[in-house]
Amino acid sequence: MRPNKPDLSITTVQTVLLQHWGCPAQEVSAVGDSGNFSTVYYFTMKGSEYVILFNQAEQADYLRKQYIADLLSAQGVRYPKMIGQGTVECYRYCILERIPGHVLADCLPEQKVNMLSDLVQSITAMNQVQLPETTTGFGEVREDGNGEFPSWLDYIQAFFAEDQTGTFWENWHDLFHTTCLERDVFNECFGRLLTFSKYNASYRHFVHNDCHAWNILSDGRRITVIIDSNPIYGDFLIDIASIEDAIPGTDVAEVFRIHAEHIGTPIHDFGARLTGARYFKGLDAMRFYAKMGYTDAYVELRDSLLALPTEL
Template structure:
C-alpha cells in the first residue's frame, strides 16, 4: 500500500467551483499546508477570508456540516459552513476562515501560556449537550452515532474489511510498511481489555484535537478546525493531545487533571480510561504513520504503547 495522496484540483476548476457560490471576484487563492485527507485553499471575497476543502473520500463533509452547527450553536469557535457540493469525483466544502495560525507554529513559551485556555476549551467541547442523539463512534451527517456500543465501534474501526474509506485494504501495511503484526495484535488485545472502562461514557469527541487543528492569534485560542468526530469517552481527546505534544515537553495529562480539579469535575477510573484512550489513538497512529511513511513517529508511538502497562 502506497502513501495516501490528497486529490489534485486545477486552479481553473477551483475558480469554477467558487464562482458557483460567489458572484463577484475571488482574490488571493492560496493552497494551505496541513489537511492530511483534504486539499485545502484559502481565498478572499469582498475583503473577507474563507477556506475551501476538497476530498475524494466519499461523503467527506456531511458530518462536518452537522458538527459545525452543533459547535457554533453552543458557543464553540468552529468554522461555519457556507457552501458545499461536488466537483467531478470530488466533494468540497466552503467555510469561514477563523483568525489565527496553528498552535504548532508557536514557541514552547507561548504554548505553555495558552495551555489553560486550551484545556478549558477542550473541557467545553467534551461537555457539549448531545443527549438528543444516540449511538457511539463516528458521527453521521444526521447527528447520530454509527454503532450501538463503544466496543462495536472499536472492533469495526480496526477490522480488516474496510470498504470505501481511507483504511480500505489497510492490512496490506503489514507487508508493505513498517507496521508490525505482532505489535498491532498485542496493543489491540490491551485496547479491548481496557475499553470496558471507557464503555459507559458517551460525550462529543473532536477526535483530532491537536496543535495543527487549534488556532491562535498568539494571545488567545481563536478556534478549532477539522476533526474525526465521534461519540464516546472524552478522554480520547486528552490522549490525542498528549500523543501529538509528547515530544515537546508538555505534560498534557497533568494540565488536564489540574484544570478538572479546579472546575470541580470528578472523573471516575481516570487511569484506566486514559490507558484505553491511549491505546485507541496510539494504534490508529501506528497504522497512519506506517501508511504515510513516517517511520520515526511510528517507532516512538510503538515504544510508548508497549510500555504503557508494563
C-alpha cells in the same frame, strides 16, 4: 499507497467560487501544508475571509461536517461555521469561515505554555457540548447525528477489523506484510486496548478525534479556533490523549484533570480511561504511520505503547 489529494489550479478554484457565490472572489491563495487528504485555499468574499477545502469525501461526509459545525458553533465552541458545499470534477468541496491563526505546533515554547489554560478550556468546552437527546450510538458520527454503533466495544472491533470494504483501511492487514507494521506488537496492544476499554465504554461525549497541535490555531496569545474534526461519540479522554504532547515538558493530561475538578466535573477512573484512550489512538496512528512510510514515527510510537500499563 498515499491518499490522492486534489490537484486544482487557482483558475479552477476561482471558477468554482464564482459559480457558487455568483460573483468573483478576491485574494485566492493555496494553503501550503493542508494535510494528507485535502487541498485548501483561502479567499476573500465581500470583505469577509473564508476557506474552501477540496477532497474525495462522499456527500454523507459533508452532511456530517455541516451537522458538527452547527452543533459546535451554536454552543459557543471555537469551531468554524460551514457556509456551503458542492462538487467540482471528481471532488467535493466545502466552504468555511476563516478564523485567523497559525497552528499551535508552530508557536514558540513560551507561547504554548502561556496558552495552556486557554487550550484546556477550549477543548473541554468542545467535549462537553450538549448532544441532542434524540441521538444515540457510539463511534463515527453519521450525517443524521447518530453514532454508527450501539456500543463502544462494537465500534472498536469494527474500526480495527480486518474485513473492511469501502474505507480508508480496506485490506489494511496487508500492511503486516508490506510495511514496518508488526503483527505481534499490534495484537499485543490491541489486547491491552480491549482490557482498558471497559473503563471508557460508558462515556458518550463529542470527541474531535484528531485533536492535535496542527488542528488547533492560535494568534500566539490565545486559541482562536479548533478545526478539522474526525468526529466520534465516545470518551473525551481520547482528545486529551491526542493533545497531551502538544506542550513539551508539561503534563497536559494532568492539567485537564485538575481543570475538571476545579469546574466541578471530576474525571472518574482518570488513569485507566487515559490509558485506554492512549491505546486507541496509538494503534490507529501505528498503522497510519506504517501505511504512509513514516518509519521513525512508527518506532517511537510503538515503543511508547509497549511501555504503557498492561493492567491496573
